[in-house]
Amino acid sequence: MQICIYIEQMGMVIAVAEKGNKMNTLHRSTRYKDLVRSLKIDCKKCSGLCCTALYFSKSEGFPNNKPAGKPCTNLMSDYSCAVHRNLMQYNLKGCMAFDCLGAGQKVTSDIYGGVSWKNRPEAASEIFQVFLAVWQLHQMVWYLAEASAVIPAEKLAEDIDALICEYRNMTTLAPAQLLQIDIEEYRTRVNRILKKAGELAAKFIAPGKNADKRSEYMGRNFKKANLNGQDFSMSLMIAANLEGCSLYGTNFLGADMRDTNIRNADLSESLFLTQAQVNSAQGNENTKLPKTLCRPSSWKCQ
Numbered sequence: 001m002q003i004c005i006y007i008e009q010m011g012m013v014i015a016v017a018e019k020g021n022k023m024n025t026l027h028r029s030t031r032y033k034d035l036v037r038s039l040k041i042d043c044k045k046c047s048g049l050c051c052t053a054l055y056f057s058k059s060e061g062f063p064n065n066k067p068a069g070k071p072c073t074n075l076m077s078d079y080s081c082a083v084h085r086n087l088m089q090y091n092l093k094g095c096m097a098f099d100c101l102g103a104g105q106k107v108t109s110d111i112y113g114g115v116s117w118k119n120r121p122e123a124a125s126e127i128f129q130v131f132l133a134v135w136q137l138h139q140m141v142w143y144l145a146e147a148s149a150v151i152p153a154e155k156l157a158e159d160i161d162a163l164i165c166e167y168r169n170m171t172t173l174a175p176a177q178l179l180q181i182d183i184e185e186y187r188t189r190v191n192r193i194l195k196k197a198g199e200l201a202a203k204f205i206a207p208g209k210n211a212d213k214r215s216e217y218m219g220r221n222f223k224k225a226n227l228n229g230q231d232f233s234m235s236l237m238i239a240a241n242l243e244g245c246s247l248y249g250t251n252f253l254g255a256d257m258r259d260t261n262i263r264n265a266d267l268s269e270s271l272f273l274t275q276a277q278v279n280s281a282q283g284n285e286n287t288k289l290p291k292t293l294c295r296p297s298s299w300k301c302q
């Protein structure tokens with residue numbers, strides 16, 4: 001489903017903070033390069049899980065309304081997509097934006113040893129549930145890996161390491177045990193750490209400044225604004241205009257960035273930005289992205 005290829009040099013995000021005229025780095029290289037590499041999509045090692053296991057609807061940019069557990073009509077027998085090259089032409093924004101963060105190959109190749117839901121129809125339902133669980137865990141560890149590289153959040157290192165260690169243990173469990181995990185409890189602990197990491201970074205960037213925190217910025221026009229250190233976490237930013245903005249240390253954790261205009265914007269040093277957010281936003285060749293993320297091919301003509 002994913003149309004981008006991540007660049008190899010993961011974890012080399014460099015961000016800067018403004019202190020007067022002095023710019024300080026905000027990130028260091030992650031200690032979790034291998035982990036981050038494993039969160040790159042590899043559809044060849046998957047069995048089309050995202051195109052089968054998930055519910056999706058036409059209104060969200062998918063080809064049609066489909067219940068969970070039913071393969072998309074465009075999924076071919078070798079698990080490739082019949083319209084992969086034409087997703088943009090067909091305006092399949094949901095397909096273009098989706099990122100399983102490596103959960104597909106983890107489940108198909110590692111957990112089930114290459115056995116697919118088609119080979120073992122009696123286990124299909126379990127495989128789909130395991131995919132959903134692993135996808136959620138991968139989203140959380142992606143953020144944890146970034147948090148581990150945020151210099152002002154250094155004091156959280158031990159907690160982050162413990163959570164990543166837990167993730168590793170969970171994803172080596174047998175499917176039946178994996179499905180017993182209390183994901184919400186794990187999420188609560190992860191969210192607490194990510195919140196602290198964001199606060200420490202914001203303090204580092206603009207000491208003494210109170211965060212202007214709202215939750216809705218739909219359609220708001222920020223064109224060319226300096227939004228360094230702004231907290232956009234969990235915000236609705238659909239069709240907001242961030243064109244030409246400066247976004248050093250701007251926190252995008254969980255923000256809905258569908259059709260957000262990030263043309264000519266500098267996101268190279270933002271916090272908690274994901275490939276799925278970038279895929280769903282509107283950028284161009286002048287948009288600067290963190291080195292961990294790739295430029296969607298659909299931006300070429302925007």
Ligand code: SF4
Pocket residue numbers: 001050051062063072073074075076080081082083084092095
């Ligand atoms: S069109 Fe169907 S098969 Fe192709 S990427 Fe989208 S969901 Fe998957």
